[in-house]
Amino acid sequence: MGYHKENLKEQLVEIAWDICNAESWQNVNMRKVAKKAKVSTTAFYRHFKKKDDLKAELMRRGYELINEGRKDVDTFAGYGAHYIRFGLDYPFIYDLMFGNTDLDMSLYPDLEEQSNAAFDGVLEALKDFMPDSAEKDTRIKAINIWASVHGLVGLLRSGDSHVYKSEDLKWIENNLEEYLQMTTFS
Amino acid sequence: MGYHKENLKEQLVEIAWDICNAESWQNVNMRKVAKKAKVSTTAFYRHFKKKDDLKAELMRRGYELINEGRKDVDTFAGYGAHYIRFGLDYPFIYDLMFGNTDLDMSLYPDLEEQSNAAFDGVLEALKDFMPDSAEKDTRIKAINIWASVHGLVGLLRSGDSHVYKSEDLKWIENNLEEYLQMTTFS
DNA sequence: TTGACTATGTTAACTTAGTCAACATTAATG
DNA sequence: CATTAATGTTGACTAAGTTAACATAGTCAA
Numbered sequence: 001m002g003y004h005k006e007n008l009k010e011q012l013v014e015i016a017w018d019i020c021n022a023e024s025w026q027n028v029n030m031r032k033v034a035k036k037a038k039v040s041t042t043a044f045y046r047h048f049k050k051k052d053d054l055k056a057e058l059m060r061r062g063y064e065l066i067n068e069g070r071k072d073v074d075t076f077a078g079y080g081a082h083y084i085r086f087g088l089d090y091p092f093i094y095d096l097m098f099g100n101t102d103l104d105m106s107l108y109p110d111l112e113e114q115s116n117a118a119f120d121g122v123l124e125a126l127k128d129f130m131p132d133s134a135e136k137d138t139r140i141k142a143i144n145i146w147a148s149v150h151g152l153v154g155l156l157r158s159g160d161s162h163v164y165k166s167e168d169l170k171w172i173e174n175n176l177e178e179y180l181q182m183t184t185f186s
Numbered sequence: 187m188g189y190h191k192e193n194l195k196e197q198l199v200e201i202a203w204d205i206c207n208a209e210s211w212q213n214v215n216m217r218k219v220a221k222k223a224k225v226s227t228t229a230f231y232r233h234f235k236k237k238d239d240l241k242a243e244l245m246r247r248g249y250e251l252i253n254e255g256r257k258d259v260d261t262f263a264g265y266g267a268h269y270i271r272f273g274l275d276y277p278f279i280y281d282l283m284f285g286n287t288d289l290d291m292s293l294y295p296d297l298e299e300q301s302n303a304a305f306d307g308v309l310e311a312l313k314d315f316m317p318d319s320a321e322k323d324t325r326i327k328a329i330n331i332w333a334s335v336h337g338l339v340g341l342l343r344s345g346d347s348h349v350y351k352s353e354d355l356k357w358i359e360n361n362l363e364e365y366l367q368m369t370t371f372s
Numbered sequence: 373t374t375g376a377c378t379a380t381g382t383t384a385a386c387t388t389a390g391t392c393a394a395c396a397t398t399a400a401t402g
Numbered sequence: 403c404a405t406t407a408a409t410g411t412t413g414a415c416t417a418a419g420t421t422a423a424c425a426t427a428g429t430c431a432a
Contacts, residue, residue, distance in 0.1 A: 005380085008380080008381090024288060026288060029418060029419085030418070030419065030420085031418070031419095039381070039382090040381065040382050041382095041383095041418095041419095041420095042381085042382075042383085042419095042420075042421085043382080045420070045421080046380050050419080050420080051418095051420090095286040098340070100281040100285035100286070102210060102212060119350060123350075139351065139354050140354060140358065140365070140368070140369070141369070142350070143338070143341055143350055143358070144334060144338070144365075146337065146341065146350075147334045147336075147337025147338040147340070148333050148334045148337055149333075150333075150336075150337040150340065151332065151334055151335065151336040151337035152330070152333040154284070154333070154336065155329055155333055164325065164329055164332075165325065168322070168325050168329060169329075171326075172329070179326070182326065183326070183327070183330040191410090194409080194410090215388080215390085216389070216391085217388085217390095225410070225411090226410065226412075227389095227390095228391075228392080228411075229409075230391095231390095231391070231392080232409050232410070233409085236390080236391080237389095237390065237391090
């Protein structure tokens with residue numbers, strides 16, 4: 001009877017992912033994760049140096065998920081919509097990835113790589129879409145789109161307000177492609 | 187000799203603001219704030235119910251600051267630039283305001299009001315700028331601009347990367363108005 | 373097989389941080 | 403002046419990240 005677990009590291013990450021995905025990173029703590037894995041609280045430290053490492057791993061998986069899914073997309077607007085939907089489908093994972101995680105990405109090369117790949121996607125897609133533009137203009141545009149997409153996710157999630165009406169947000173959410181077309185290439 | 191402090195509540199908020207502004211909200215803790223104010227750790231609880239109240243107050247002041255400053259601005263692009271500069275000048279306060287603060291704003295009406303006013307500003311300025319557009323289009327555009335501005339602050343702050351070159355970011359930062367013009371009304 | 377080294381777990385305890393309860397003092401009010 | 407409300411203090415509790423010391427299991431060379 002296993003004093004050692006099957007593949008504890010993987011298990012811990014999955015448990016943490018599930019909690020984070022369902023309830024936010026705030027609700028992920030060592031004692032809870034350990035209990036679900038049926039190990040002692042500190043078993044974690046045999047596989048990670050600190051809690052931040054776990055966070056980084058969840059983030060990395062988030063990017064991985066985005067980057068995989070994007071391979072099926074062909075239109076440019078569909079591309080942006082893909083990112084936005086990720087933010088809506090995995091809100092708490094998204095928070096982890098794009099919130100102000102005072103995490104130093106350079107400490108986690110695998111994470112950094114996935115993160116860069118995500119932005120790369122936008123840039124490449126844009127190049128195909130507007131092949132005649134000057135290189136710099138394309139990059140600037142990509143930055144703008146990236147910015148818009150992320151800002152929009154925040155707004156869509158923040159919901160109603162006396163100023164930006166929820167009917168607008170609903171319309172946008174249901175017409176992501178059209179919205180992106182409207183605002184990106186007006 | 188004052189067993190009671192001059193205006194402790196105000197003092198605590200200012201100390202917290204300073205720490206947060208310089209080092210991020212993560213580094214604001216009751217014991218540190220109390221020590222700087224030369225009172226006991228728990229004196230805080232005579233003026234606030236919990237730490238979140240302090241966070242809400244800092245956020246409210248952040249919005250207040252943005253909203254005041256914006257009265258001097260006249261051009262639309264200048265307007266967006268004003269928001270962006272706030273994000274760059276007060277990065278940690280900005281994080282507090284627009285990061286994923288799982289704070290329920292509806293619990294803090296004063297905060298909510300300032301927050302709404304900030305978005306309102308964009309909408310009003312836009313209406314002046316494109317008076318002929320349909321109401322709904324204007325609102326959608328406002329959402330898009332709001333989103334872009336916030337996303338951009340994030341990018342400007344995240345700095346270099348192998349994909350979005352820092353030279354682009356520098357250019358944008360030094361030419362905010364032009365960038366906004368380019369991307370908003372292309 | 374054995375013995376030693378390494379990986380992986382466990383227990384106990386330390387630390388930091390938010391918060392509360394009980395008590396003390398000051399200020400204000402009738 | 404006596405009472406009461408407001409504001410401070412001390413001490414303690416709790417949650418959560420983390421470390422140290424110890425235990426066991428697995429691996430691999432002699």
